[in-house]
Amino acid sequence: MARAIARRDDLLPVLAETFREHGYEGASLSLIATATGLGKGSLYHFFPGGKAEMVEAVLAEIEAWFEARVFAPLRQADDPAAAIAAMFTTVSDYFRSGRRVCLVGALSLSDARDRFAETLRRYFALWVEALTGALVRAGHPPEGATALAEDIVGGIQGAVVLARALDRPETFDRILVCLRERSRLTAGA
Amino acid sequence: MARAIARRDDLLPVLAETFREHGYEGASLSLIATATGLGKGSLYHFFPGGKAEMVEAVLAEIEAWFEARVFAPLRQADDPAAAIAAMFTTVSDYFRSGRRVCLVGALSLSDARDRFAETLRRYFALWVEALTGALVRAGHPPEGATALAEDIVGGIQGAVVLARALDRPETFDRILVCLRERSRLTAGA
DNA sequence: AAAACACTGTACCGATCGGTCCATTCTTGA
């Protein structure tokens, strides 16, 4: 009985969604098996380290995704202001207006944080760093750029929490619009 | 073997801290038993509904705490601006500069959200509502007050996430200072 | 053709899960 349909990479999106919906503890192996349509044997073939390795793989893919679509554009864009604006659109799509949880943020609040501490830290550090650079190149004063970048990245995370708790996706979008506004150059900033 | 030391109310802070540190799934009954120093028999005596009832009780106490220390002052203060400033101090203390997770926010991101949906929703709704009122009475234009209140409440939640992920409590404090600044009246707002 | 290897489902493992039950002990009011 072997059907070589699945490749490891194809599993990652399903795994990611499962961990997003159920968390680290809540995503049991049987749940994962059902979601992926694979038996435990196959799962442990691809991820000998079990759930921990699955999460690490998922986090690595998430980081790669953001690196390609968000961080790198922020760093390299000829037009930093446009790159920042694009970031908000990309992120809003990615989080489905707050209906989709940020796995990195959710893990950061859970007891699994310590286990994946370095990976979680790096994700947010890279984001803040890339955004800070773009803000500066867009004309923001360097002294306040990191603070503003942290406000924005943190604000996005908070928007996910709030929109989910209130069950109001439009709140997510509204907060993102407001954050985008703050990223634009004003007399005060 | 009976020592009538514990009253139900005395258990709530311990339960709250346990759920904060381990989440709903992660806080097993044996863990709770160890943390409280009570056997399962006693726990089920106080909370016949098991873990779910424990969480509901904890959430009720949290809401009562915020009602007394945050929401009510925001609603009733003679000096709304001072009440808003006090809110930031209270909240910063409560969350220990981001070292302590917001249980309501953490549950909102977890798969336990649906189970406690109404309680989670009400907590944030009450907060946003009370803050909106205070902002208006402090002189903010009513059209933008709810949006600003959502920015602030969401911003606080995001600050917890970010500070925990980055392992930098000072980031939490810095974001709160920035939010407090935005709550003050400026020419633009 | 056949050996090597990748992949698969499942039976099974000990541990732990949430929850029940109950004998016992302490407290309290009559």
Next chain:
DNA sequence: TCAAGAATGGACCGATCGGTACAGTGTTTT
């Protein structure tokens, strides 16, 4: 004084947990 009830710890329950072992099937290489 003593029955009633609150509170307690722990044995116990079936279910499920994460993880292992393995025999079987498909594909690839030789």
